[in-house]
Amino acid sequence: AEKKGGNCYHIYQPSLNKCHSDYTITLETDLRYALEKQELVLYYQPRVSLVSGEIVGMEALLRWFHPQLGTISPKQFIPIAEETGLIIPISDWVSEMACQQGKTWQNWLKRPLKMAINFSAQGFQLSDFCERIEAICQRTQFPFSCLELELTESTLVKDFLQAREKLQQLQTLGIDVAIDDFGTGYSSLNYLQQFSFQILKLDRTFVRNSGRDTTNRAIVSSLIQLAHNLQLSVVAEGVERQCELNFLREQNCEEIQGYLFSPPLSAREMEDLLREKRRL
Numbered sequence: 575a576e577k578k579g580g581n582c583y584h585i586y587q588p589s590l591n592k593c594h595s596d597y598t599i600t601l602e603t604d605l606r607y608a609l610e611k612q613e614l615v616l617y618y619q620p621r622v623s624l625v626s627g628e629i630v631g632m633e634a635l636l637r638w639f640h641p642q643l644g645t646i647s648p649k650q651f652i653p654i655a656e657e658t659g660l661i662i663p664i665s666d667w668v669s670e671m672a673c674q675q676g677k678t679w680q681n682w683l684k685r686p687l688k689m690a691i692n693f694s695a696q697g698f699q700l701s702d703f704c705e706r707i708e709a710i711c712q713r714t715q716f717p718f719s720c721l722e723l724e725l726t727e728s729t730l731v732k733d734f735l736q737a738r739e740k741l742q743q744l745q746t747l748g749i750d751v752a753i754d755d756f757g758t759g760y761s762s763l764n765y766l767q768q769f770s771f772q773i774l775k776l777d778r779t780f781v782r783n784s785g786r787d788t789t790n791r792a793i794v795s796s797l798i799q800l801a802h803n804l805q806l807s808v809v810a811e812g813v814e815r816q817c818e819l820n821f822l823r824e825q826n827c828e829e830i831q832g833y834l835f836s837p838p839l840s841a842r843e844m845e846d847l848l849r850e851k852r853r854l
């Protein structure tokens with residue numbers, strides 16, 4: 575039964591919806607314990623330079639291995655984490671874990687490796703966001719210069735002025751910020767004008783078929799030029815085909831990420847890949 579203004583109640587029970595909401599409630603309850611039960615795990619997707627062909631860094635991507643439901647996509651549980659506020663402890667854990675892992679790999683390889691971490695609005699909006707990040711870098715000895723924060727337009731829209739200040743603060747520390755999923759929102763160009771980023775992540779909806787589709791080719795080529803004119807470097811995500819790679823290379827895109835080179839990997843698989851020194 576759902577309260578519907580005044581004293582009027584109505585029964586709301588289409589079976590499909592009920593099923594869905596039960597599922598959401600289960601996830602919500604279980605997510606509370608997922609961290610301490612070590613069901614949340616970080617995967618890492620390599621990022622490859624189109625100049626050297628080497629792995630220059632990676633993006634940390636969350637996975638939830640649910641004991642009954644199997645693997646749950648972050649697209650499903652991140653919104654729940656945001657609604658419940660659980661995103662804050664989860665985000666802290668992700669940052670600490672990613673920096674720790676990144677530091678271990680840097681020490682072992684004896685070269686810098688970038689680590690990109692996704693943040694959603696709630697985490698970024700904390701008034702002490704920058705101080706938290708700074709503290710994590712200090713605790714884990716992870717260099718500011720290797721850290722990249724990935725933010726989407728919707729993360730920045732909430733508090734324009736404070737967001738601008740934070741980006742400034744991060745820049746002063748030497749931490750790079752990427753605008754993620756670029757071009758998929760409503761006012762992407764406005765964001766480029768209002769905020770200072772160092773990296774533009776080209777969304778995979780544009781990258782897809784950019785080897786063939788003339789519309790996507792035009793969009794990708796223009797966005798890369800735009801980014802370069804603004805001194806941003808470009809990371810293309812979701813590169814799956816050789817023809818997409820060829821096109822991106824022609825357009826002087828700096829780095830790519832995608833199934834063509836590698837899907838997101840567990841820490842152990844990533845270690846093997848780094849040991850192999852595989853190139854593009």
Ligand code: C2E
Nearest residue numbers: 635636648649652668692693694812813814831832833838
């Ligand atoms: P995103 O930031 O756009 O991450 C890229 C997504 O594209 C990842 O999905 C990745 O697995 C997928 N991908 C990579 N290469 C390819 C490809 O060649 N083809 C296709 N079709 N897909 C590719 P994933 O891991 O399922 O993550 C989904 C989203 O969840 C992420 O999108 C990000 O917005 C969010 N997310 C993941 N981890 C975190 C986190 O730690 N914190 C927050 N706040 N959000 C996260």
Ligand code: CA
Nearest residue numbers: 633692724754
């Ligand atoms: Ca991302």
Ligand code: CA
Nearest residue numbers: 754755775811
């Ligand atoms: Ca993205």
Ligand code: CA
Nearest residue numbers: 755777778811
């Ligand atoms: Ca995307």
